[in-house]
Amino acid sequence: MASVNRVNEHLSMLMSCYLDGALTPRELDEVVFALETDETAIAEFRRIQEVRRTMRLLPLLDVPAYLLPGDHLNEQLSAYLDGELATLEMPVVSAHLATCMECRRDLAELDKSRIAVRALPGLEPPEFLDVHRDVKQHRRRGLRTAIAVASGVAAVTLAFTVGPLASEQTPVAVSIGDLQSRHTAVASVSSGAVAVQVSATP
Amino acid sequence: MAENPTLTWEDVAHRYGRKIYSFAYRLTGNPDDAADLVQEVLLKVRKGLDSYSPGSFEGWLWRITRNTFLDGVRKKQRRPTTPLPEGDHIDIGASPSPDEVLASVRLSDDVQAALLKLPYDFREAVVLCDVVGLTYEEIADAADVPVGTVRSRIHRGRSMLRGLLTWPV
Numbered sequence A: 001m002a003s004v005n006r007v008n009e010h011l012s013m014l015m016s017c018y019l020d021g022a023l024t025p026r027e028l029d030e031v032v033f034a035l036e037t038d039e040t041a042i043a044e045f046r047r048i049q050e051v052r053r054t055m056r057l058l059p060l061l062d063v064p065a066y067l068l069p070g071d072h073l074n075e076q077l078s079a080y081l082d083g084e085l086a087t088l089e090m091p092v093v094s095a096h097l098a099t100c101m102e103c104r105r106d107l108a109e110l111d112k113s114r115i116a117v118r119a120l121p122g123l124e125p126p127e128f129l130d131v132h133r134d135v136k137q138h139r140r141r142g143l144r145t146a147i148a149v150a151s152g153v154a155a156v157t158l159a160f161t162v163g164p165l166a167s168e169q170t171p172v173a174v175s176i177g178d179l180q181s182r183h184t185a186v187a188s189v190s191s192g193a194v195a196v197q198v199s200a201t202p
Numbered sequence B: 001m002a003e004n005p006t007l008t009w010e011d012v013a014h015r016y017g018r019k020i021y022s023f024a025y026r027l028t029g030n031p032d033d034a035a036d037l038v039q040e041v042l043l044k045v046r047k048g049l050d051s052y053s054p055g056s057f058e059g060w061l062w063r064i065t066r067n068t069f070l071d072g073v074r075k076k077q078r079r080p081t082t083p084l085p086e087g088d089h090i091d092i093g094a095s096p097s098p099d100e101v102l103a104s105v106r107l108s109d110d111v112q113a114a115l116l117k118l119p120y121d122f123r124e125a126v127v128l129c130d131v132v133g134l135t136y137e138e139i140a141d142a143a144d145v146p147v148g149t150v151r152s153r154i155h156r157g158r159s160m161l162r163g164l165l166t167w168p169v
Helices: A002-019 A025-037 A039-056 A075-081 A089-099 A101-118 A135-140 A176-182 B009-028 B031-051 B057-078 B098-103 B110-116 B120-132 B136-143 B147-164
Strands: A143-151 A156-164 A172-174
Touching: A002 A025, A002 A039, A002 B147, A025 A039, A039 B120, A039 B147, A075 A089, A075 A101, A089 A101, A101 B031, B009 B031, B009 B057, B009 B110, B009 B120, B031 B057, B057 B120, B057 B136, B110 B120, B110 B147, B120 B136, B120 B147, B136 B147
Parallel strands: none
Antiparallel strands: A143 A156, A156 A172
């Protein structure tokens, strides 16, 4: 009896494999022969088939959208850090951050960069560019100077356009070196000043 | 099955995301656990895709998925479990008590409930075969067991399900 049960169990497993196309040719022959000759085997086969069909009817489920690439927070993260998120976006972004490890990591990285940039020291202008207080005096001397100043960590670039009021000279762009050789630059810095004025004597 | 090794992790996410999510959901009946698994697996895929060498991509992916899932289960088992509610209605018999039913409140249907009653190895094999659609060889690769073991697990899982599910007469 035990031997019969083992055979049935074995045949039952082969029928399960048969449905999945996972039999060797010899096993296939065995199953086909049983199904052609044995009513019990046919009944067993139908039961296995029904279970398998039922399992395969289970649908694949949709992944929550926030887990898929392209649905992560991007520019919203900066706005979030700067407190610039629209009120309506706030709960959506907060909910996403609560569940998305990747965006939380991006947010932390972004925050580090933001703090680092904000910690950069302010730059003082070079001494010789010290700002003169007496702007009107220079204007009376007849020099009109326009200066553009751009400052950076490694370099400071200045562009000057100098146009004497009472001469035929057309305005020219000069470098700091040129300016020093052609004019006597008088400069002094007043605290917090950002504009630069240069007076020149011929 | 040899797959294109130039897949990006975004490709993997879109192509396999539903399968990974369904795998975890069918094994746990819990959407939060399923979402956590997808998240962790995609992260590991993102980190590991560069080092993936051509071979069975399915095997590689499902090994990661399975190991990540089992790691999560082990972590949860180490956490303190929710104490049983007090009262004289607690039944430790074979039939599910009202509390057990409440504990499995996330189960969406009879099939899901039946699945959760299977031993893990059988449940995993049936889900990978019938829900995810892997071949026996791919399941063997993912679970690191011989194909013969996979055949046996799937068969025994189906046999148990047959006993657990009620069929229309």
